[in-house]
Amino acid sequence: MTTLTSPPGAAATRRTAPSSPVTGRGGPRQGGTILAVPALVWYLVFMVGPMLAIFVIAALHWPGMLQPVSFAGLGNVRTVLDDPVFWDAVRNTAVQLAVALPVMILCAYMLGYYVAQRPPGHRIIRYLLFIPGLISTPAKAMVFYAALSPDGLLNGALNGLGLGSLTDAWLASPSTALACLIALDVWSGIGFTAVLFAARLNSVPDELGEAAQLDGAGHWRTMWAIHFPVIRDYVGVVTMLQFLWTLFGSAQHVLLLTQGGPGTSSTTLSFLVYQKAFIAADLGYSQTVGVILFLAGLVGLLGIRRAFRQTY
Amino acid sequence: MKLGKRWLPAHLLVWTYAVLLVVPLYYFIVSAFKTNDEIFGRPFALPSSFSFGNFSTAFSSADLGLAVGNSALVTVVSLVLTLLLAVPAAFALARSTGRTAVVIEKVFSLGFLIPTFAALFPTFLLAAATGLFHTRTFMVLFLPATAMPLSVVILVQFMRTVPREMEEAARMDGASTYAVLRHVYTPMCLPGIATVLLLNFLTFWNEYLYSLVIIGPDPSQRTVQVALPTLKSITGTDYGVLTAGTVLTLVPVWVVYTVLQKRMQQALVSGAVKL
Numbered sequence: 001m002t003t004l005t006s007p008p009g010a011a012a013t014r015r016t017a018p019s020s021p022v023t024g025r026g027g028p029r030q031g032g033t034i035l036a037v038p039a040l041v042w043y044l045v046f047m048v049g050p051m052l053a054i055f056v057i058a059a060l061h062w063p064g065m066l067q068p069v070s071f072a073g074l075g076n077v078r079t080v081l082d083d084p085v086f087w088d089a090v091r092n093t094a095v096q097l098a099v100a101l102p103v104m105i106l107c108a109y110m111l112g113y114y115v116a117q118r119p120p121g122h123r124i125i126r127y128l129l130f131i132p133g134l135i136s137t138p139a140k141a142m143v144f145y146a147a148l149s150p151d152g153l154l155n156g157a158l159n160g161l162g163l164g165s166l167t168d169a170w171l172a173s174p175s176t177a178l179a180c181l182i183a184l185d186v187w188s189g190i191g192f193t194a195v196l197f198a199a200r201l202n203s204v205p206d207e208l209g210e211a212a213q214l215d216g217a218g219h220w221r222t223m224w225a226i227h228f229p230v231i232r233d234y235v236g237v238v239t240m241l242q243f244l245w246t247l248f249g250s251a252q253h254v255l256l257l258t259q260g261g262p263g264t265s266s267t268t269l270s271f272l273v274y275q276k277a278f279i280a281a282d283l284g285y286s287q288t289v290g291v292i293l294f295l296a297g298l299v300g301l302l303g304i305r306r307a308f309r310q311t312y
Numbered sequence: 313m314k315l316g317k318r319w320l321p322a323h324l325l326v327w328t329y330a331v332l333l334v335v336p337l338y339y340f341i342v343s344a345f346k347t348n349d350e351i352f353g354r355p356f357a358l359p360s361s362f363s364f365g366n367f368s369t370a371f372s373s374a375d376l377g378l379a380v381g382n383s384a385l386v387t388v389v390s391l392v393l394t395l396l397l398a399v400p401a402a403f404a405l406a407r408s409t410g411r412t413a414v415v416i417e418k419v420f421s422l423g424f425l426i427p428t429f430a431a432l433f434p435t436f437l438l439a440a441a442t443g444l445f446h447t448r449t450f451m452v453l454f455l456p457a458t459a460m461p462l463s464v465v466i467l468v469q470f471m472r473t474v475p476r477e478m479e480e481a482a483r484m485d486g487a488s489t490y491a492v493l494r495h496v497y498t499p500m501c502l503p504g505i506a507t508v509l510l511l512n513f514l515t516f517w518n519e520y521l522y523s524l525v526i527i528g529p530d531p532s533q534r535t536v537q538v539a540l541p542t543l544k545s546i547t548g549t550d551y552g553v554l555t556a557g558t559v560l561t562l563v564p565v566w567v568v569y570t571v572l573q574k575r576m577q578q579a580l581v582s583g584a585v586k587l
Contacts (some may be wrong), residue, residue, distance in 0.1 A: 057434065136565075142544075248429040296426075
């Protein structure tokens with residue numbers, strides 16, 4: 001019977017658990033784990049299940065909801081890799097990440113440092129910085145639509161300043177559509193990210209900064225040479241979050257503002273997943289891109305984690 | 313630390329960004345009370361009269377009233393379901409010392425790495441397979457699942473702070489496991505529960521893509537976030553109506569944020585970084 005306790009089975013370990021804190025009675029701490037089961041099942045059914053299904057559908061030839069399904073193996077991968085639209089989407093996503101992410105994190109860090117110094121009016125600033133975190137994606141898109149449509153705010157302002165020649169149909173022009181989407185990311189991303197940095201910077205002891213100031217370091221030096229190394233890993237975590245958000249979340253912005261156009265000039269990878277599934281009804285293709293997107297996310301996360309590893 | 317004169321550029325930049333955050337909101341609020349002519353003629357002037365004509369047009373042309381009702385229903389029922397699932401789970405995981413509990417907690421924390429959007433199409437299939445396609449019901453069942461990782465992880469942290477002696481004392485008086493949860497843990501974790509409620513209120517109320525795909529365009533079922541963008545095509549370029557509709561969807565969030573500002577800010581900060 002001694003063998004019963006040695007395997008790492010759940011039942012065996014649970015039986016030994018109550019003996020440590022509560023002696024005697026049949027273990028009031030026992031039987032609790034069962035309460036976690038409904039939440040776990042719920043989570044597995046609605047989140048993990050569909051997640052795994054992506055990989056299955058990616059290997060199917062499935063040209064529409066009501067069409068016959070056949071096994072395609074890696075055929076979809078070949079179709080996707082041969083498709084110039086896919087490579088346009090890769091390029092757009094790469095540009096979007098390469099511009100939006102550094103700008104957002106850099107500005108947000110400096111803004112967070114600013115707020116953490118409690119300058120005059122920092123309470124108002126802090127209140128306002130939460131705004132983009134509160135409003136929904138469709139509402140944000142409406143804001144940008146109102147600002148950037150041909151007779152919107154920006155063109156109005158340009159006309160008012162006598163710069164009428166600079167006006168453009170910003171969302172409908174191939175050269176600016178992607179830039180508009182990046183502007184939306186940056187506009188809404190900086191505020192909330194800055195609040196996160198400010199909260200973390202507040203927990204850095206004041207003495208650190210003061211000591212540096214006594215040694216003659218200015219705020220610029222203090223910000224980058226003293227505070228940044230201390231919260232480096234935190235900056236990494238926030239960067240990972242924003243990376244995931246930008247990579248996966250762009251589908252909604254694209255859908256609401258440009259529909260991927262004109263042409264493919266603002267089609268991002270995540271919008272391609274949506275478009276192929278719900279508009280073009282090429283389900284195997286869509287989920288193959290989904291798998292690629294997922295892998296890109298994973299690689300990106302690991303890369304960011306490595307780049308921001310604590311160095312002291 | 314002292315902020316010297318050299319901070320002037322920093323002040324300027326920060327307040328410029330603050331203005332960029334406020335101006336669109338101001339523009340939306342004043343435009344909601346104006347006609348198109350007024351909006352284009354004097355975009356930043358205060359409206360000449362505070363009539364609610366645009367609001368009623370927005371209400372009738374996109375069925376916004378019904379949509380607000382649907383959103384409220386989906387949000388409230390999903391929140392209740394989230395708590396019913398997450399509180400007992402966190403309670404179990406926080407008290408348990410067994411290996412299973414450790415594994416389950418790991419599974420939940422790994423959930424942060426699953427981007428919700430990725431599984432859009434398979435979730436759509438699931439909705440179709442369960443016969444709940446084009447209904448609010450599926451969203452009510454689905455949204456709590458997306459909230460599970462964050463809610464459980466936050467609640468576990470709060471529940472771990474409850475001293476063991478509290479439970480032992482209750483047990484001495486003959487309390488059952490349910491009574492311990494109900495009368496010892498839940499009251500002591502109210503701040504954690506509030507955090508979870510606020511965070512999820514925001515995500516549920518603001519949820520767009522899944523609602524769009526799963527609930528679809530049926531006005532009797534769709535939520536306000538799905539109804540809002542349709543104003544753009546229905547009203548064409550009637551910006552007054554468009555902005556009135558947008559303002560309307562922001563009101564509930566705004567009220568909650570302003571009333572519970574401190575707590576909401578704490579909740580958002582703590583919820584963002586539990587990676």
